[in-house]
Every structure is written in C-alpha cells, then in structure tokens.
Amino acid sequence: MPKSPDPPSTTTGPPPDGEVVLEARAISKHFAVRRTLRNFADRNRPVVHAVDDVSLKLRRGSVTAVVGESGSGKSTIARLLAQLYPTTSGELLLHGKPTRVGQGRAFRAYCRQVQLIFQDPFGSLNPTHTVRYHLTRALRIHDRAGRTADDLEKALAALLERVHLTPPERYLDSFPHELSGGQRQRVAIARAMAADPAVLLADEPVSMLDVSIRLGILNLLRDLKERLDLAILYITHDIASARYFADETLVMYAGRMVEGGDSETVTQRPAHPYTQLLTSSAPDPDRIVADAKARAEAATDPAGGEVVVEEEESETAGEPPSLISPPSGCRFHPRCPKAMERCASEVPPRFDLADGQWAACWLYAEDAPKQAAPQEASA
Amino acid sequence: MTSTPPVLEISGLNVNYGLGAKAVHAVRDINLTLHRGEVLGLAGESGSGKSTLAYAVTRLLSPPGVITGGEVTYHPREGASLDILDLEPEQLRAFRWSEISLVFQGAMNSLNPVHTVRSQLTDVLRAHRPDMTAAERQERAASLLSLVGISADRLGSYPHQLSGGMRQRVMIAMALALDPEIVILDEPTTALDVVMQRQILKQLTRLRNELDFSVVFITHDISLLIEFSDRIAIMYGGRIVEEAAAKEIYQAAHHPYSHGLLHSFPALHGPRRELTGIPGSPPDLTAMPPGCAFHPRCPKAFEPCDQRVPTLAPVPLDEGRTVACWLHADH
Structure with a gap:
C-alpha cells in the first residue's frame, strides 16, 4: 500500500504553538472478518480496512476534530489512540516516545495520560452505583484520592465543580437514572478528569444528548481545555459543530484522512470533493434565503422549476464503499464528480495548500489541471 | 400555504401515560392544523411529546398511553369529515395507511x-x-x-x-x-448521514410535488426543518409553544425557547458566534414546573410565568403566527 511520504513533515496543522502530546504516525487497523465456507481456504483472510494510514497530532491546549460519516473509522481512531486495541501498523507517540501498551501496569500508566469519553452516557455509567462510587473509584485507581476521607471528599467536590455540577453534595449520592443526559455526560467527563489526563478523547460526546444542552457540554470541554491545557480529540459527524468547537479539523472518508487544516479554512474553503459534498449536505438554514428565491422563480416558470429539485439523484451517490474490498486508488473516486483516470489507480498523498490546509486529492497535484482552486462553500 | 383547505385538524388533544393521579401528561391541549400539500415541521427535544402526538393521531398509541380528550378531524378530498378518535377498530384498520401512513425512525427495526x-x-x-x-x-x-x-x-x-x-x-x-393523503415522518433521517439525509429529503420533496400529499415531519433538528418544511410548530413539555412559517421562525423567533433552540446549532457559514445553548435541562414530565413549563430555563421569565400557563395565541401585529408566551400576550 503506498504510504504518504514521511508523515511527520506532512502533518501540517495550525501554527505549532502547543506542544504535541499524542501523535499517531501512519496508523492502520484491520479487523479480521469471520471465516465462512466460501473463504475458508483463502490464504489471505479478508479484513475490514477500518483505518488506513492515518497520521495526526494532538497538541496541548487545542481541539482537533475528526469528522466523518458512520463507518468511516473515526471511532476506531479514538479507540486506537486510547490503546483499547492494538494497531495493525504504525506507531503512537506519547510525549514523543513510542508507546505500545498491552494490559496491566503499562496500560494503566497510559490511561492516566489519555482518557476516553464515550458517546452514550446512559451506557457508560453503571446504573447500580452512585456518582460518588464512579468518581471515587477513578480517583483511587489513579492515586489521586488522597490519604484521608477528608481529602477524598475535597477531591470529589473539586471534580464535580469542575464540570459545573454544583452544589456537589446534591449530585454525589445520586444514581445515574436520577440525572438527565447532560448531567450524566458531565459525570462521565468528571470521571475522565479524575485521572488528571493530558489528552481527552471525546467520541461523539454530544450526539446522544438533547440539542439544547449539547452546546453546554461543548462549552464545558472548551473551558476545561483552556484551564487545564488539555489536548482534546473531538470525534463527530457534524461538521458545523467541528467548526464551532475545534481548532483543527480532519475529515475522514472510508478509513482514510482526506483533508485537514484549520477548522475555519476546512469548512469555509473545503478542498477535497468529499468535504465539499459534506458541507453542501449539512443542514443550513441560511440556504433558505437563496432557496426561497429559486422557488419563487420556479413558481413563475413551472417548466424550469422541477429541474432544481431533480438534480443529482444517482443511485449510489450516497453510499460509502465496502471496507472489506475498498476501491483502488482514492476511495472516494467512484462517487467523485471530478474523478480522473489516475484516481482509480493511485492513492493520492497529502498535498499541501495555503494556510496549513492539506488535501489527499489528485486535483492538487503539481501536474493536475489548474482549474482546481478550493471551492468557496457559500452555495 | 394557508390558502389550501385543511386536511387534518387536531383540537384540544390530550394524551396521558398511565391512569389516575400518577398519570404523566405527555401531550397537553394541542391545537394544530395541517393543510393540503403542506409540509408541517414538528420540532422539540426528546420528551417534548412530538412522537406521542404522532402516535395519538394515528391511534397507534399502545398502553399505558391514553388519549384523554380532544378531536382529530380528517377531511378527505370527497365526502364527509370524520373524527379519527371515534373510528371503530374495523374502520380504523381500513383508514390507517390508506389515508395516513407513518415512517418510523429506525428503518432497521421497522x-x-x-x-x-x-x-x-x-x-x-x-x-x-x-x-x-x-x-x-x-x-x-x-x-x-x-x-x-x-x-x-x-x-x-x-x-x-x-x-x-x-x-x-x-x-x-x-x-x-x-x-395516502398524509404521511407522518417520525425522525426519518436521524440514523442516517448528512449526505444520505439530504438525498432522501430531496426525494421526498419531489414525491410530494408529484403525488400531492401532506407531510408531518417530526425531528429534533430544527435547522433541517427550516430548510424542508413550510410551517413549523415547536413543542416543549407537551405543548406547542410557537407556530409560524419556517422562514419567519428562523428570522425572528418569538418564544424564548424557539430562540434558544435556534441558537443551539452552530452555523456552518457566516460569522463564528459564541453560542450558549439553553441552560438547565428539559423538564421532567412527572414533575412539571407550575406555570409555563419553560420558565425555570427562560432568560426572560417574569412575574406571571411561574404561576399561569400561557395559551397559544396569535401574535399581535404578526399575521399567521401563534405563540404561547406571556411576553407576547396583551394583558
């Protein structure tokens, strides 16, 4: 498989102000597919190419978003970075040192630095235990409970205050079912903070919550980032929230990174055709102003009206590819409106664009036709 | 859009879960009209009663859900109007799906x-x-x-x-x-990716134009509704708190909750604003606050809010819009 040339030099992000805490260099993860009669005798067992050749850096005091559809491998990245399962290839560097932990002591030491928050606060807290139990356990495991009961009590109160669950005594002895979704997610965040980590991996932390409280959680995470100088990985399918919350945004498609850069640049001037598709598909109320005009014109001209509605509706336009046998070359080429011959045969490396933005797309190769400037997204 | 005749009129609909004193009032005093050929958006958070409303209208509500009052009048193209809540099981079986059909959230499960x-x-x-x-x-x-x-x-x-x-x-x-004359979509695209979501909604819009049915579109994603529906009703704590044309609600939401909801979605374009969402959490239906259900979270709450429930009333000087908020009531 062709690798992008020398990952460290090509991982360009925002100006490198924060120290890199956790770095992934060309990591891949393949999951074995269950053997069936049909492929029993095959020498090469089929695998799901969940993540291929992904490099990223998490910096102190900065939020990095990974945006992608379901099945694009974004959650796998979070689990790989948390070392919940081993990488197939590539390496992880914590504070610049390669780490590969299995279980036991080494894993625990790694956990102290890198904590993971899950999507579902209903499933990630034990329904039979109180908030106090969850937090005390995390504090004890990471040796931060102090020596006396008084120390512990103080530590618990500090944790809950940090996630804005005040007064702490009101929440300490409640069970998860007595809390709302947002409060539960705050407890999950407090539990992660109990380890005093350097990196927080947030796997869709708000997608299960009610819309009116999502921003409260995102603002809390941002506040923690600023006060504690955390490096945060924010996994999401919602590119608008990545723009709001993250400093740097990476876009994934079918297990590969296709574009990255400063969040504002990536969302306002998407370079990769997939990112362009993503931004044009996201719901955007501002579009109705333009739409209303089009509709008014359509009303006066019934013949021309239908054309607007009936644009692109090819059958596979919305289908991500199978990851067991991913398309050759660029994985987006079967759906790409700008696909060229080369796209089907060669995997595009990262091409650097202006302002620290990069895209893995042949449109930006030196010898590509010149028409391909990053598109203004204001459709 | 309001010029077309109504196809479904809901008046005074109340739905409880459970019986007696412990009953939870999931839907309270809903008055809503769906016009022919219109896409009516129903927005609200989980627990606001939007799905319960859809189930009550189609009489799909399973126990302990009970419809305790109200009327749901269906106006067919020809013939006399009928109250769906009065239909006998036999009639109901023939009526459902041929006049009103539903698309549920999880296609995997349906x-x-x-x-x-x-x-x-x-x-x-x-x-x-x-x-x-x-x-x-x-x-x-x-x-x-x-x-x-x-x-x-x-x-x-x-x-x-x-x-x-x-x-x-x-x-x-x-x-x-x-x-069918009416299709109710209950969070039809929540489980899908944005690209697929847009395709399906475009297709629905096209089908609606071709086949001329009315749509009730239930979702929590109000930014989606603004794009794809004609009128929007926003629900909170089992009541409709505001109803207006989609564009008008986006440009000027009257109810503080609608305003907060609209400001809970980060924008993809335009200036990057600091957003706060809405403080607090959605109400517990078993212990509803007195007065306006939203008042504990409302930044503009004042003296009548915690005592009297505001009714959905037309907004003075603004035609075709209704809002249930003391800020906009003349008193």
Missing part, C-alpha cells in the same frame, strides 16, 4: 429481517386491496421501489442486504403504497 422487501411491500397491498391480483401487486411493488430510486431487482433482497439509506427508502415506498 422492516422484518426474515422477509424480503417484496413480501413486505406486497403484504400491505394484499391487506388493503384484496381485489388486486398477485401480478398487479408485484408490479405495484416494483413501481413503488423505482419511485424512491431503488431498482426493481432489489425486490428479492432482505433488509440486511440493503444499506441504511435504502432501507429508509423502502419504508418511504411502503408508506406511499396506498397513495
């Missing part, structure tokens, strides 16, 4: 995994159109699939062989099988 798409599509026809021959049913099923953009050779597929988007399209095809 399709039977052990039957092919063909048998599930023809099953609807067999039940409602007993005079159709097998060949006709087959033909109709194939044409329904092509209507939603799936080739007819997928008729023999099982649900697990289809992608999430295709399964949701099959559900839509099934909902359209008997040419």
Whole structure:
C-alpha cells in the first residue's frame, strides 16, 4: 500500500504553538472478518480496512476534530489512540516516545495520560452505583484520592465543580437514572478528569444528548481545555459543530484522512470533493434565503422549476464503499464528480495548500489541471 | 400555504401515560392544523411529546398511553369529515395507511429481517386491496421501489442486504403504497448521514410535488426543518409553544425557547458566534414546573410565568403566527 511520504513533515496543522502530546504516525487497523465456507481456504483472510494510514497530532491546549460519516473509522481512531486495541501498523507517540501498551501496569500508566469519553452516557455509567462510587473509584485507581476521607471528599467536590455540577453534595449520592443526559455526560467527563489526563478523547460526546444542552457540554470541554491545557480529540459527524468547537479539523472518508487544516479554512474553503459534498449536505438554514428565491422563480416558470429539485439523484451517490474490498486508488473516486483516470489507480498523498490546509486529492497535484482552486462553500 | 383547505385538524388533544393521579401528561391541549400539500415541521427535544402526538393521531398509541380528550378531524378530498378518535377498530384498520401512513425512525427495526422487501411491500397491498391480483401487486411493488430510486431487482433482497439509506427508502415506498393523503415522518433521517439525509429529503420533496400529499415531519433538528418544511410548530413539555412559517421562525423567533433552540446549532457559514445553548435541562414530565413549563430555563421569565400557563395565541401585529408566551400576550 503506498504510504504518504514521511508523515511527520506532512502533518501540517495550525501554527505549532502547543506542544504535541499524542501523535499517531501512519496508523492502520484491520479487523479480521469471520471465516465462512466460501473463504475458508483463502490464504489471505479478508479484513475490514477500518483505518488506513492515518497520521495526526494532538497538541496541548487545542481541539482537533475528526469528522466523518458512520463507518468511516473515526471511532476506531479514538479507540486506537486510547490503546483499547492494538494497531495493525504504525506507531503512537506519547510525549514523543513510542508507546505500545498491552494490559496491566503499562496500560494503566497510559490511561492516566489519555482518557476516553464515550458517546452514550446512559451506557457508560453503571446504573447500580452512585456518582460518588464512579468518581471515587477513578480517583483511587489513579492515586489521586488522597490519604484521608477528608481529602477524598475535597477531591470529589473539586471534580464535580469542575464540570459545573454544583452544589456537589446534591449530585454525589445520586444514581445515574436520577440525572438527565447532560448531567450524566458531565459525570462521565468528571470521571475522565479524575485521572488528571493530558489528552481527552471525546467520541461523539454530544450526539446522544438533547440539542439544547449539547452546546453546554461543548462549552464545558472548551473551558476545561483552556484551564487545564488539555489536548482534546473531538470525534463527530457534524461538521458545523467541528467548526464551532475545534481548532483543527480532519475529515475522514472510508478509513482514510482526506483533508485537514484549520477548522475555519476546512469548512469555509473545503478542498477535497468529499468535504465539499459534506458541507453542501449539512443542514443550513441560511440556504433558505437563496432557496426561497429559486422557488419563487420556479413558481413563475413551472417548466424550469422541477429541474432544481431533480438534480443529482444517482443511485449510489450516497453510499460509502465496502471496507472489506475498498476501491483502488482514492476511495472516494467512484462517487467523485471530478474523478480522473489516475484516481482509480493511485492513492493520492497529502498535498499541501495555503494556510496549513492539506488535501489527499489528485486535483492538487503539481501536474493536475489548474482549474482546481478550493471551492468557496457559500452555495 | 394557508390558502389550501385543511386536511387534518387536531383540537384540544390530550394524551396521558398511565391512569389516575400518577398519570404523566405527555401531550397537553394541542391545537394544530395541517393543510393540503403542506409540509408541517414538528420540532422539540426528546420528551417534548412530538412522537406521542404522532402516535395519538394515528391511534397507534399502545398502553399505558391514553388519549384523554380532544378531536382529530380528517377531511378527505370527497365526502364527509370524520373524527379519527371515534373510528371503530374495523374502520380504523381500513383508514390507517390508506389515508395516513407513518415512517418510523429506525428503518432497521421497522422492516422484518426474515422477509424480503417484496413480501413486505406486497403484504400491505394484499391487506388493503384484496381485489388486486398477485401480478398487479408485484408490479405495484416494483413501481413503488423505482419511485424512491431503488431498482426493481432489489425486490428479492432482505433488509440486511440493503444499506441504511435504502432501507429508509423502502419504508418511504411502503408508506406511499396506498397513495395516502398524509404521511407522518417520525425522525426519518436521524440514523442516517448528512449526505444520505439530504438525498432522501430531496426525494421526498419531489414525491410530494408529484403525488400531492401532506407531510408531518417530526425531528429534533430544527435547522433541517427550516430548510424542508413550510410551517413549523415547536413543542416543549407537551405543548406547542410557537407556530409560524419556517422562514419567519428562523428570522425572528418569538418564544424564548424557539430562540434558544435556534441558537443551539452552530452555523456552518457566516460569522463564528459564541453560542450558549439553553441552560438547565428539559423538564421532567412527572414533575412539571407550575406555570409555563419553560420558565425555570427562560432568560426572560417574569412575574406571571411561574404561576399561569400561557395559551397559544396569535401574535399581535404578526399575521399567521401563534405563540404561547406571556411576553407576547396583551394583558
């Protein structure tokens, strides 16, 4: 498989102000597919190419978003970075040192630095235990409970205050079912903070919550980032929230990174055709102003009206590819409106664009036709 | 849009879960009109009663859900109006799906995994159109699939062989099988990715124009509603708190909750604003605050809010809009 040339030099992000805490260099993860009669005798067992050749850096005091559809491998990245399962290839560097932990002591030491928050606060807290139990356990495991009961009590109160669950005594002895979704997610965040980590991996932390409280959680995470100088990985399918919350945004498609850069640049001037598709598909109320005009014109001209509605509706336009046998070359080429011959045969490396933005797309190769400037997204 | 005649009128609808003193009032005093050919958006958070409302209207509510009062009047194209809540089981069975159909949230769960798409599509026809021959049913099923953009050779597929988007399209095809007048979509695209979501909604808009049915579109994603619906009703704590044309609500929301909801979605374009969402959490239906259900979270709450419940009333000086908020009531 062709690798992008020398990952460290090509991982360009925002100006490198924060120290890199956790770095992934060309990591891949393949999951074995269950053997069936049909492929029993095959020498090469089929695998799901969940993540291929992904490099990223998490910096102190900065939020990095990974945006992608379901099945694009974004959650796998979070689990790989948390070392919940081993990488197939590539390496992880914590504070610049390669780490590969299995279980036991080494894993625990790694956990102290890198904590993971899950999507579902209903499933990630034990329904039979109180908030106090969850937090005390995390504090004890990471040796931060102090020596006396008084120390512990103080530590618990500090944790809950940090996630804005005040007064702490009101929440300490409640069970998860007595809390709302947002409060539960705050407890999950407090539990992660109990380890005093350097990196927080947030796997869709708000997608299960009610819309009116999502921003409260995102603002809390941002506040923690600023006060504690955390490096945060924010996994999401919602590119608008990545723009709001993250400093740097990476876009994934079918297990590969296709574009990255400063969040504002990536969302306002998407370079990769997939990112362009993503931004044009996201719901955007501002579009109705333009739409209303089009509709008014359509009303006066019934013949021309239908054309607007009936644009692109090819059958596979919305289908991500199978990851067991991913398309050759660029994985987006079967759906790409700008696909060229080369796209089907060669995997595009990262091409650097202006302002620290990069895209893995042949449109930006030196010898590509010149028409391909990053598109203004204001459709 | 308001010029077309109404097709469904809900008045004073109340739904409880449970009986007696411990009953939870999930839907309270709903008055809502759906006009012919219109897309009515119903927005609200989980627990606001929007799905309960949909189930009550189609009488699909299962115990302990009880409809405790109100009327749901259906106006067919020809013939006399009828109250859905008064229908006998026999009549109801004939009425449901041929006049009102539903598309549920999880297409994965609504399709039977052990039957092919063909048998599930023809099953609807067999039940409602007993005079159709097998060949006709087959033909109709194939044409329904092509209507939603799936080739007819997928008729023999099982649900697990289809992608999430295709399964949701099959559900839509099934909902359209008997040419209903009203299609209720309960979070039809929540489980799908944005790209697929847009495709399906575009297709629905096209089908609506072709087949001329009315749509009730239930979702929590108000930014989606603004794009795809004509009118929006916003629910909170079991009541409708504001109703207006989609564009108007976006440009100037009157109810503080609608305003907060609109400011809970980060924008993809335009200036990057600091957003706060809405403080607090949605109300617990078993312990509703007195007065306006929103007052504990409302930044503009004042003296009558925690005592008296505001009623949905027309907004002075603003035609066609209603809001349930003391800020806009003349008193």
